[in-house]
Amino acid sequence: RKQATEYSTSSSDEGFEPKPSLTLKAKRALRKRRKLEKETKQLIKQEELKRLHKAQAVQRQLEELEERQRALEIFGVELERELRGEADAGTKDENQMLHEWFELVMEKNKLMRYESELLIIAQELELEDHQSRLEQKLREKMAIDDSLKDEMDLNEEDEI
Secondary structure, eight states: OHHHHHHHHHHHHHHTOOOOSSOHHHHHHHHHHHHHHHHHHHHHHHHHHHHHHHHHHHHHHHHHHHHHHHHHHHHHHHHHHHHHTSSOOTTOOHHHHHHHHHHHHHHHHHHHHHHHHHHHHHHHHHHHHHHHHHHHHHHHHHHSOGGGOOHHHHHHHHHO
């Protein structure tokens, strides 16, 4: 009996022998995938930071531009008064005042074009950010096995 019990326990232990969880090849593939995901997340974060810094620079430039436009506007109002004879023109003649006024108009137009360019850059940054978020959302959706997705999930993935 004692030998039979030892035999049966030893044979039953063999049935519960722990199986290796993953093969060496699968472990390497999993590590490689995790490393790749980590690197991708870091790249995405770096791109977001670049866009943020660029957006902040654009915002500062727009604020500076607005101040310059206000200063030109004040100078332009004073110059127009002088041209109409409402303010003391001092020693300036009319030709000199007209020349200054045209230069002022050209400067104002130049600032308006620059403002348009900055606004386009800002809009481009917003679109890039939106695209990045959609790509991240799509990656998350695609990481889920298709057998676990319902029709709504599949439609949302297609829409993205």
